Amino acid sequence: MINYELQIANYNKRMLSTWAFPTKIIFGAGSIAQAADITRDLGIKRPLIVTDPGIVKCGLVERLAGPLKKAGLEWSVFDRVEGNPTEASVLPGVEVYRRESSDGVIAMGGGSAIDAGKAIRLKATHALPLEDYDDLKNGGDKISADLPPMIAVATTSGTGSEVGRSAVIALKATGRKTVIFSPYLMPSVAIGDPELTLELPPHITATTGMDAMTHNLEAYLSKGFHPFCDAIAIKGVEIVNEHLRTAVHDGKNLEARTQMMIASMMGAVAFQKGLGTVHSLAHPLSTVAGLHHGLTNGILLPYVMRFNLPVVRDRLADLAGALGVDTRSLSPDQAASAAITAIEKLNADIGIPARLSAVGVTPEMIPKMIPKAMEDGCHLLNPRPTTAQDMEMLYREAL
Numbered sequence: 001m002i003n004y005e006l007q008i009a010n011y012n013k014r015m016l017s018t019w020a021f022p023t024k025i026i027f028g029a030g031s032i033a034q035a036a037d038i039t040r041d042l043g044i045k046r047p048l049i050v051t052d053p054g055i056v057k058c059g060l061v062e063r064l065a066g067p068l069k070k071a072g073l074e075w076s077v078f079d080r081v082e083g084n085p086t087e088a089s090v091l092p093g094v095e096v097y098r099r100e101s102s103d104g105v106i107a108m109g110g111g112s113a114i115d116a117g118k119a120i121r122l123k124a125t126h127a128l129p130l131e132d133y134d135d136l137k138n139g140g141d142k143i144s145a146d147l148p149p150m151i152a153v154a155t156t157s158g159t160g161s162e163v164g165r166s167a168v169i170a171l172k173a174t175g176r177k178t179v180i181f182s183p184y185l186m187p188s189v190a191i192g193d194p195e196l197t198l199e200l201p202p203h204i205t206a207t208t209g210m211d212a213m214t215h216n217l218e219a220y221l222s223k224g225f226h227p228f229c230d231a232i233a234i235k236g237v238e239i240v241n242e243h244l245r246t247a248v249h250d251g252k253n254l255e256a257r258t259q260m261m262i263a264s265m266m267g268a269v270a271f272q273k274g275l276g277t278v279h280s281l282a283h284p285l286s287t288v289a290g291l292h293h294g295l296t297n298g299i300l301l302p303y304v305m306r307f308n309l310p311v312v313r314d315r316l317a318d319l320a321g322a323l324g325v326d327t328r329s330l331s332p333d334q335a336a337s338a339a340i341t342a343i344e345k346l347n348a349d350i351g352i353p354a355r356l357s358a359v360g361v362t363p364e365m366i367p368k369m370i371p372k373a374m375e376d377g378c379h380l381l382n383p384r385p386t387t388a389q390d391m392e393m394l395y396r397e398a399l
Ligand SMILES: [Fe+2]
Pocket: 159, 211, 214, 215, 279, 293, 297
């Protein structure tokens, strides 16, 4: 006798999910030329451009300012965003925003500038200190729709923050990279112009590219129930695997740059489902050791895949196919292991070291990082529950 009530209850439990897809994306080589039209369409009259000194120096802000100027718009620039943004990348920006009577934000850069732009936009209308919006304390509930419009212009292919709804800021008050999450933080429009990434040096292309890979891969393995995101994630893994090597070794290749920008956005869409332990281990490596987020993700990814293997063997076997492994004659165990080897090979091909010690991490740093990794919310959706002992073991293994 089939218990239909139980079946329906289980079915509903599984199906009661919120699936929302992201912001409007204006995509393609040369799409930056539309910046002024987009600004006007959003009703922004005096945008604040939020960026970092590197973007200014390499002339990319000019690519944005040109169309604004042509359209007769006036703008201000806040260009003091740090590599791993802290309050210092946000609060002075809010002051400029107010002083210049800005009425919208155009963030241009990698994840740091875009996240700082989101936080400036938040603080322009929300009075509480940044730590009160901490996602770990359900701070997102305190964020209302009352945010000025925002355009996000990506200049790297990795973070995907331009299509995401979170800002990651390292706050003094929390002592860690703090995730602020709200659907209202999502930029009003994202501009994805792969031409802006043509000058990125190989090592930044490699590390940001591995961030995109990690987003897609961790999202695919994460515990959430989101078949839409799964489909995007596995395709994202395939695209990164196919095009990252070319983007690193032949930076002017517009096709590879285009594909990487697509995969980066796909990663950020996919990780609405969840991320995992790679990100929880990686975040303290930025705050404690000052390392690039994508670099640490790339190094840690194979170790965490191996840790997860016993509980997600079949999912890892799916990923092997996306990573270019011919799985037809392989058992599921062999295919899952081949997925890990494929990531190690990709890292080696693009110059990402296999160990954390190669980038200056020392054993003394580990005890400090373990509690921060545990406090980080990403691992809560890792397919295999991760204890403090596991975190320590993974740091030591990767050292
Ligand atoms: Fe990431």
